[in-house]
Amino acid sequence: MMGVPPCRAPLRLLPALAGWARGRGAPLSTGALTGPSRRHYKKETLPASEGPIPxxxxxxxxxxxxxxxxxxxxxxxxxxxxxxxxxxxxxxxxxxxxxxxxxxxxxxxxxxxxxxxxxxxxxxxxxxxxxxxxKGVPQAGLQQLDGADQAGEDARHIWDRALPLWELLDEEETQTAKAMFGISKVSDATLKRFGVRYLRTARTLVFPWFSPRGTGLKGLKLLGAECQGDTVLYVENTLPRPSAYYNLFGLPLIGRRDTEVVLTGRELDTLALYQATGLPSLSLPRGATCLPPALLPYLEQFKRITLWLGEDLRSWEAAKLFARKLNPKRCSLVRPGDQQPRPLEAFTRGMNLSKILRSALPAGHKSIISFRQLRDEVFGELSNVEQVAGVKWARFPELNKLLKGHRKGELTVFTGPTGSGKTTFISEYALDLCMQGVNTLWGSFEINNVRLAKIMLTQFAVRRLEEQLDQFDEWADKFEDLPLYFMTFHGHQSIKTVIETMMHAVYMYDISHVVIDNLQFMMGQEQLTVDRLAVQDYIVGAFRKFATDNSCHVSLVIHPRKEDEERELQTASIFGSAKASQEADNVLILQDRKLVTGPGKRYLQVSKNRFDGDVGVFPLEFSKPSLTFSTPVKGKARLKKVKDDNGAPPKQAPAGGSGASKKQ
Ligand SMILES: Nc1ncnc2c1ncn2[C@@H]1O[C@H](COP(=O)(O)OP(=O)(O)OP(=O)(O)O)[C@@H](O)[C@H]1O
Known part of the structure; x- marks a missing residue:
């Protein structure tokens, strides 16, 4: 198991022990990856327009x-x-x-x-x-799915060594193990029904993935648990690795005539839910992070699907998006809240799970709604301010102070002088989020994907890998498990094709952040200045609409207009008309003027922030070996919130971010 440090999230994915990725159901997948000693790493790519998927x-x-x-x-x-x-x-x-x-x-x-x-x-x-x-050619040989090869063998090996939880040495050991996972109330009968085992050596629960035809073992999930105070932190590993793990846990127990199902985000929730209600229940292989379309056929038989994915706002947002794929007409959603925690917790607290299920809200969208229907959503937002603010950057605390977080459905425009390090910065900014589970799609039109991946891998490892090639495999293996995808476009592209590819990626991989570097590559070759402005406005509008419609964040790099080199860039320096800055929710500017604070320093300026209005600048310190831009640790408070985008970067480190102001 790789030594990734624990993070705040109660549940996180660790790299799989070994495995292959086949990208089942994804016609664009990278092909097979072999065991742990492989040298090649590939992220999944999406096609160019002339690619294999019209x-x-x-x-x-x-x-x-x-x-x-x-x-x-x-x-x-x-x-x-x-x-x-x-x-x-x-x-x-x-x-x-x-x-x-x-x-x-x-x-x-x-x-x-x-x-x-x-x-x-x-x-x-x-x-x-x-x-x-x-033509009379037999069809039997076409892409069989059950060739689970190496992963299947590894899984079988672990499975054979694991024991049914109720067959441990003595009752006390069983109870201790159950308590460790917070499942003391889950009966042996339930564990038996779902075929859950326990791997004593690794102190992990083992959830099997059986072929839908009920024969072979295709893979498994190992779940470890650490108690931290009152909360249990779960650590997951899958075989095959997460990108190829498509187990709808509980599927072999579904009868042909079942017409209702409850979808949960975790196997333990499914156990609790089944025991408490007797209803058919399935859990998604990667929780609230994605609903791969390859699973949809197995859910077609249900006339009613209740999504009860978790207790946080992210699960609620995910449930709404998954309902779109499943067809909202048949979906209801359990709204997370104190009285509606996730199924296992509700079960442990002795709550009535059937009652919670009855209170699930229909997902069917109505275009005209009253405040009465909105009020619970409004309450949810008010009572979860931190979650509403979005995912926090781990490497850029100053950005969190200004933007508060990275939210779905927004458009961020990013600019900076030529060669100032825009690509390098936006790469780390996106990588940081991706490492926290934000499913990310890259459209890099300026530099090719190999170069971009090299920059990202260097930033990921925070070291110069050229000189430490022996570490390449270790880092590449970890990197491969990030939910990161690349469009294979290079050079000029039509906006229509790009948007179509983005929509496809949202459907396939539940992408919630798209990075486009840069807009100028969608501008075509129009000569007339007026046309160019109109084209840019159109493109910005298209990205804006995409972000809103798909509840997906778009970060768009735009070159600045040619300006006096001595002057700071401002919002108005973004190439084109004012449309880009009007449509954007956030405007970020990489300032590279060599100010008195130090030679070659860069500043990141947040010059527009629609979420709560805080704008300001903070310095970035570039480390050449790792290509990273961390915020300098030395010195006092570094962040400066300023009144408007004319506020130049601070000449000296300002104290405590005073002078904060809100902007409409
Ligand atoms: N703060 C910095 N100090 C010194 N070098 C940097 C800094 N940031 C990036 N670089 C280096 O400068 C080069 C150009 O960086 P990058 O491609 O990110 O710039 P860019 O703004 O995207 O360029 P362009 O305007 O051509 O799109 C890279 O080799 C990168 O490693």
């Missing part, structure tokens, strides 16, 4: 199926059809709505999976299969 619409899919004479019916997230991959079944015409329709085609991406044979592929693969079938 967007397909559900209308086109329907037309194609009709034209090919393939019967289908409309599900919640997928179209259901008889499978081509099951011998003979494709020829028959089962009645509409039949459970024998085992082929699921994702309405958004066209990707398919056959739940009977576990064949899967892209929309293009599907069309190719249909053609081959017409």
């Amino acid at each position: 967007p397909v619409t559900v209308t086109e899919i329907r037309q194609y199926l009709r034209a090919q004479g393939i019967p289908f019916h409309d599900g919640y997230s997928c179209l259901h059809a008889p499978s081509l991959f099951v011998e003979g079944l494709g020829e028959q015409k089962p009645p509409a709505g039949s459970a024998r329709y085992s082929l699921f085609i994702d309405k958004t991406t066209g990707s398919f999976v056959c739940t009977a044979t576990l064949a899967e592929g892209t929309w293009q693969d599907f069309q190719a299969s249909v053609e081959l079938k017409h």
Whole structure:
């Protein structure tokens, strides 16, 4: 297990013990990664427009199926059809709505999976299969999912060594182990039903991932626990590694006729929920961080899905987004709150879980709502000020003081003089958030992904890896487990293609932060200045809309206009009309003027902050070996809040950030 220091979050993901990543259901995945001694590291990439995934619409899919004479019916997230991959079944015409329709085609991406044979592929693969079938070629060999190879073997090895919790040496050991995980009230019968085991040597619970066909072991999750005062800190490891771990825990226990399910964020919640209510329950493989579309076919049978993911605002936000993918009409959401903690806690506190489930709110969106419907949301925001403020940077405490945090749905515009280190800074700023579980998508048009990943890996390791190549694998392995994706665009691109790719990434990977470096690469070659301004306005507007519609933060690098080199940049120095700064929620400027405070110093200026109005500047200290910009530790308080963006960086370190002011 890698030695990543504990963090504040009650649950965090550690790198998997070993494994492969296959990016199941993700047509754009990087391909197989081998065991722990590998040298290559690859993050998943998204395609350029000429890449392998032309967007397909559900209308086109329907037309194609009709034209090919393939019967289908409309599900919640997928179209259901008889499978081509099951011998003979494709020829028959089962009645509409039949459970024998085992082929699921994702309405958004066209990707398919056959739940009977576990064949899967892209929309293009599907069309190719249909053609081959017409030519009489058998379909059996297409991408079987259950080749879990190395990870499967490793999992089997651990599984065989783990014991059922109720078969430990004595009752006392069982009780101690249960207490350690906060599951003293969870009965042996429940643990047995879900097949939970205990790995004595590592003092971890072991949750199995069985193939949906109920045969082989595909992987497992190991859960460790540390008690800190009254709270239990859980540490997770999965086999295969998180990016390839697609276990809907509890799936083999779901009956064909079950039409309702409760989705939880943790296996322990599912145990508690089942024991308390007897209702079918599944837990998502990576909690509230994502709902991979590859899981959607397995949720199609449910007419009603209740999402009860956790007790914090982040889980609530995630539940709202997941309901969109699942089809909000069938979803209800349990709102986190003191009287509605997560299922395990509610169970431990002796609360009535059925009652909490009954109070779940329908996710169906209505465009006109009254304050009465909003008041609980308003209360939630008022009572969770810290969480509402967003994810805090770990490396830039001064940025937290000004911006308070990184929030979904906002647009940040970032500018600075040419060559001042914009890419280097924005890379670390995004990496910091990504390391805290913010699913991040990079659009680097100026420098290629290898160079960018090299900068990021150096910043991640906080050292010059060129001179310590023996450490490369260790850092690359950890880096690989970050929820980080890259678009494969390079050079000029149309905004339409970029936005389409971003939407695809949001659907596939639940991206909540997109970084675009930089806007000028979407501007095309228009010669006329007026046109260029209009084009830029249009692009900024498109990113703004994307951020709002997808509840996703967009950080957009824009070059400044050519200005007097002696003068500080201001909000008005951003290239183009005023649109960029008007649309932005935050404007950040990297100031590189060599001020009296030190040679070569940079300052970060927050010149607009729509969230609470605090603006100001703070110095950054660049470390060349690690390419990082930490805030200097020496000296007194460094942050200076200023009245407006004409406020120049401080000539001396100001005391205590006095002079703070709010800006409308
Ligand atoms: N504060 C700094 N002091 C010295 N060198 C720096 C600093 N920040 C970045 N650099 C180095 O300067 C070079 C340019 O940095 P970077 O590409 O991040 O700048 P940029 O502002 O994005 O450039 P451009 O305007 O071309 O987009 C890199 O080699 C980087 O390592």
